[in-house]
Amino acid sequence: MCKMSFKKETPLANAAFWAARRGNLALLRLLLNSGRVDVDCRDSSGTTALFFAAQQGHNDVVRFLFEFGASTECRTKDGGTALLAASQYGHMQVVETLLKHGANIHDQLYDGATALFLAAQGGYLDVIRLLLSSGAKVNQPRQDGTAPLWIASQMGHSEVVRVMLLRGADRDAARNNGTSALHAAVLSGNIKTVALLLEAGADPALRNKANELPAELTKNERILRLLRSKEGHRKS
Structure with a gap:
């Protein structure tokens, strides 16, 4: 003590x-x-x-x-x-x-x-694997609602995002302002992270509290194509 x-x-x-x-x-x-x-x-x-x-x-x-x-x-x-x-x-x-x-x-x-949140922020994959195997809660957010997956997505740590998704991270969990991990990944411009989230089923039609879709947060054509392709699959 x-x-x-x-x-x-x-x-x-x-x-x-x-x-x-x-x-x-x-x-x-x-x-x-x-x-x-x-x-x-x-x-x-x-x-x-x-x-x-x-x-x-x-x-x-x-x-x-x-x-x-x-x-x-x-x-x-x-x-x-x-x-x-x-x-x-x-x-x-x-x-x-x-x-x-x-x-x-x-x-x-x-x-x-x-x-786990702090390791995710830094992109320390070995530490993350150790913490998860030791019982860390993959979806435990900060007081502002930011989950480890969200911060890893914002920072562009795509391999961390992949591991967390495999370990059951909530792909659509949003911060208190309504922004999801996909919003964060789109804003960061990390194409691989955006692709990983979409492949895991993240919803490109979710809006944040400012009523913004992920696609409205970027002019990156490759990211926009990814988002639109998933929107098309959902509609069909």
Whole structure:
């Protein structure tokens, strides 16, 4: 269990944070073995050494911190955890280590973003596969209704979109403003992503809250042909 109180930062604590960020295992070992630094000490933003190490992808440091009882439950002021940080930056080995040590696959930032969402945003396919196989919810949205499939579509990560669709992602799930993943893909101009969504059955006739069809959001002729071909199939 992570201690919720924020202790005043000390020079030794700051040295531990620096060592975790830089992957300096020797210095971190010296500091923790001294008994003068709490493994879960936090800076003014609530960030721990484990978070810093996870964010930077230092898996050896992450494993070492667990030897001293580091908690996976500590949160930064925006709700960030070590698992969320590792997922956001695509550090698969760190994600795997954190999960093995009890990190919560359903952790969310205070805006609702999950580890899967953050990995989808970055296009980290290996992390996404690991999270999904570990029980991550493929359709869990942020508070604004943005699902992992939507953000992957917006970013043009077509292989991520393909995997998520195969794992049951809702192809027509819309944000709070009514825009679907197909709207997002069309706006991004990623032809492969648009094609994947349409092949999976995404509806080109869905309108957002501004009453716009996906086809009304682009002048790209290849995308327009794709959309019109699917509209024709639906009508027939």
